Amino acid sequence: KQEVTQIPAALSVPEGENLVLNCSFTDSAIYNLQWFRQDPGKGLTSLLLIQSSQREQTSGRLNASLDKSSGRSTLYIAASQPGDSATYLCAVRTGSARQLTFGSGTQLTVLP
Amino acid sequence: DTGVSQDPRHKITKRGQNVTFRCDPISEHNRLYWYRQTLGQGPEFLTYFQNEAQLEKSRLLSDRFSAERPKGSFSTLEIQRTEQGDSAMYLCASTKIATNEKLFFGSGTQLSVL
Numbered sequence: 001k002q003e004v005t006q007i008p009a010a011l012s013v014p015e016g017e018n019l020v021l022n023c024s025f026t027d028s029a030i031y032n033l034q035w036f037r038q039d040p041g042k043g044l045t046s047l048l049l050i051q052s053s054q055r056e057q058t059s060g061r062l063n064a065s066l067d068k069s070s071g072r073s074t075l076y077i078a079a080s081q082p083g084d085s086a087t088y089l090c091a092v093r094t095g096s097a098r099q100l101t102f103g104s105g106t107q108l109t110v111l112p
Numbered sequence: 113d114t115g116v117s118q119d120p121r122h123k124i125t126k127r128g129q130n131v132t133f134r135c136d137p138i139s140e141h142n143r144l145y146w147y148r149q150t151l152g153q154g155p156e157f158l159t160y161f162q163n164e165a166q167l168e169k170s171r172l173l174s175d176r177f178s179a180e181r182p183k184g185s186f187s188t189l190e191i192q193r194t195e196q197g198d199s200a201m202y203l204c205a206s207t208k209i210a211t212n213e214k215l216f217f218g219s220g221t222q223l224s225v226l
Contacts (some may be wrong), residue, residue, distance in 0.1 A: 102154025
């Protein structure tokens with residue numbers, strides 16, 4: 001059974017800092033991995049999707065990497081802003097399964 | 113493209129009552145998913161539809177839960193005889209059958225069972 005872990009559970013940084021969020025998964029037979037952002041009381045917004053054959057994806061100040069063999073992904077946020085404050089969730093689709101398995105998220109606070 | 117719409121946004125009910133939630137996916141999306149999220153946790157998969165066919169159900173989906181997607185358009189999730197443990201955010205997501213199948217989520221229905 002796939003298990004996804006995100007560390008740390010919470011992170012507080014000053015504005016302008018570069019930061020890395022971590023995600024690990026137990027079953028390396030993934031189809032793809034997605035990073036989502038969730039604001040309090042809201043749904044999820046997809047940030048980046050990495051296929052199993054890819055090593056990284058970039059969108060603006062965000063860069064996600066994937067190392068299938070070690071079961072890890074990182075989300076790098078450059079020059080953080082207070083508007084980046086949210087919970088960031090990692091999710092994997094494993095093998096032929098259609099559903100995503102989510103981590104518990106990292107709650108990020110960027111202080112002005 | 114108006115996004116995934118869920119109704120209601122909030123629902124407060126008494127234990128033992130039945131509740132029904134509705135999800136309207138993005139119009140051309142043929143896959144629709146239901147997830148449940150409790151405070152401080154990531155969403156957990158409940159069930160998914162491809163067009164009108166319900167293709168998979170999680171063990172989390174007890175016999176008190178039923179979902180439908182008539183005509184492959186909107187979907188409903190009904191919970192019968194609600195229990196306090198059903199209190200959670202119920203999220204709907206949709207996607208188009210494609211290589212990457214990026215998921216688009218609605219804002220969710222927050223259920224509180226008193």
